[in-house]
Amino acid sequence: MRYSTLLVLTLGSLAAAAPRDCAQKLKEQVSPPRGWTKVKPASAEHNINLRIGLPQANFAQLEKHLYEISDPFNERYGDHLSKEEVEALIAPHDESIQLVEEWLASHGISADDLTRSPAKDWVTIKVPVSLAEKMLDTEYHVWLHDESGDTMVRTTSYSLPEHLHEHIEVVQPTTMFGRFKGMKATYHYADTERPSVDLSQPWIPIPSAYNGEVNASCNASITPTCLKELYNGVGYTPSATNANKIGITAYLGQYANFEDFHNFTAMFVPDAASSSFEVVYIDGGQNNQTLSAAGLEADLDTQYAFGLTYPTPGTFYTTGGMPPYIPDDDTPTDTNEPYANWLDYILSDPSPPQTISTSYGDNEQTVPESYAKRVCEDLAQLGARGVSLLFASGDFGVGDGDANPETQTCYTNNGLNETKFIPGFPASCPYVTSVGATWYIPEETYFISGGGFSNYFSRPDYQAVAVPEYLSKLAPGTYEGLYNPYGRGIPDVSAQGQWFWVYYAGQLGQIGGTSAATPTFSGFVSLLNDARLAKKLPPLGFLNPLIYAAGAFAPKAFNDIVGGSNPGCGTEGFNATIGWDPVTGFGTPNFYNLKDIVLGDMDLLIGGLSL
Ligand SMILES: *[C@@H]1O[C@H](CO)[C@@H](O)[C@H](O)[C@H]1NC(C)=O
Ligand SMILES: *[C@@H]1O[C@H](CO)[C@@H](O)[C@H](O)[C@H]1NC(C)=O
Ligand SMILES: *[C@@H]1O[C@H](CO)[C@@H](O)[C@H](O)[C@H]1NC(C)=O
Ligand SMILES: *[C@@H]1O[C@H](CO)[C@@H](O)[C@H](O)[C@H]1NC(C)=O
Ligand SMILES: *[C@@H]1O[C@H](CO)[C@@H](O)[C@H](O)[C@H]1NC(C)=O
Ligand SMILES: *[C@@H]1O[C@H](CO)[C@@H](O)[C@H](O)[C@H]1NC(C)=O
16 A cells, blocks of 8 residues: 555656646636635546637638628528528538547547537536646636635636647636626615605606506506506517527526416416416526525516516526536535536527527626637527527626725726726627616616626627717717727617516515616517517517617617716716617617517618608
């Protein structure tokens, strides 16, 4: 025994002394992120699911298709690509596949040990930290998130053999510190902190609302009925229920409780009182029905998205880490990347829901640029296949989520302590629709509404008019250096985001945030998809080119929100102005007017004829 111990030690020191894997070259390096503390070296046996992203051979082509088929003025509008067509466009070169395979084999990883995405652009392997460190010439540590107490196994740099640099775009989890938080703002139990409502007049006159008025109780008390009144959608009954579906994503142990859903619908959407929804379990995700295990975010999202669209079939995606996830002393919480696991699942699905709402995200700067770009390109694939993806823009105005907007420092993660506005991701991806928040009736800007400009993604063509028009209204020098004037602006649109009634763990309470706004806007998008599918038209797919066309030419498509701002980083933030702004986008939806647009030939948009 003693002998063998000695032998191992000797081998160990030999290995340490040996020259490193021939010509490893630094692939990526990040500064230690703010708010995280490096605790100790990760245990050698801790398992990591490494995702290796190979360059997609033809993403530029895919993007070109995406913009053509999503542009209401293009004759190809709605001509979505099939799953196979998308995969053929993004498949990596054979050479990349082969060289990566050889590299993995040189570390003892055989073809049987790896999983490939359908297009073969992602390779996933499960390896112990000791092997990952060798392959990537790096050292993993346990990192502690000071505020939440979460721990993750990460590194701040990694290397790859030089000849692989052009064949591997990203390897994660390595430098990725994003956490994909739920975006819900504070929860208020019934009747606390709610502004009192003047009920002496039973109706609030709102010209754009259904019948021109909204129940006065809705001012600080949102129900699905309020939203249908306010957004001019009363009386629309979905009929394409054998084709149309709406999806809600959930992470981080957020469970949608059926009893809460049932009691919510019984009270607020009586027609849907006996309805339910499908649950899809991904990578060990669960949906624990113990009442005390209910998730506020999951309950809110399902109650509104499915309540607004009943009888459209609803799907609730609950994503865990890769099974089996076994917490250990080093990392009691899952250190894998659930969002990527959901993407693997949905990209493999031959018929995903036409509308998918996600109320999770994180500060863009916590996601390394290389990885954010890959995730965003995956989202583009779904758009090209006819899926409308909506993401919450964030709950912290232009800021970074530090509790007090007055003292937010908004430091960048580049080690320079620069102050910059902090946009949210995936909302900042140009291939998704980001949703900000309003409140009160008549509607006003809700100051929490996440907005601003991406530091990673440049301004997409569909923003070529709206965004410069907004920027031209800023006094010269405004916020210079604090934001990227050439970046993709967010949000695109908005919806109510406060005082939503929700059944949560058996109790009726009120909740807000862009978490509430996103399933709301998504609900109306799903109804628009229903209207199109019922007329045998293709679904809307990627929405933004349509939204920016409608915002420019059809003044009644959205209720423009003017006034107010989204403070953060010790500033007042941006102002909500006439037209698009980085606070509420083009504003909130007018369902029947949008329905006329998406059912008419899109000529309705040209010159804003009747609308
Ligand atoms: C307004 O909404 C409240 C609460 O949902 C409801 O009790 C009331 O009947 C509504 N008023 C009208 C005039 O419909
Ligand atoms: C709705 O509530 C807000 C905030 O309390 C208030 O400013 C506004 O006047 C109310 N609207 C109506 C029509 O009473
Ligand atoms: C469900 O949640 C409850 C309450 O948190 C917990 O006690 C129970 O063990 C959970 N059940 C499962 C199967 O995880
Ligand atoms: C950045 O600011 C923090 C907090 O004020 C300080 O502890 C740190 O030393 C600064 N770092 C640099 C590089 O200036
Ligand atoms: C839901 O409603 C039923 C019937 O009214 C009631 O018995 C039950 O306690 C309610 N559950 C919750 C979680 O509120
Ligand atoms: C917002 O509007 C106020 C009032 O008009 C103005 O003083 C301020 O400069 C504007 N801020 C920005 C960032 O445009």
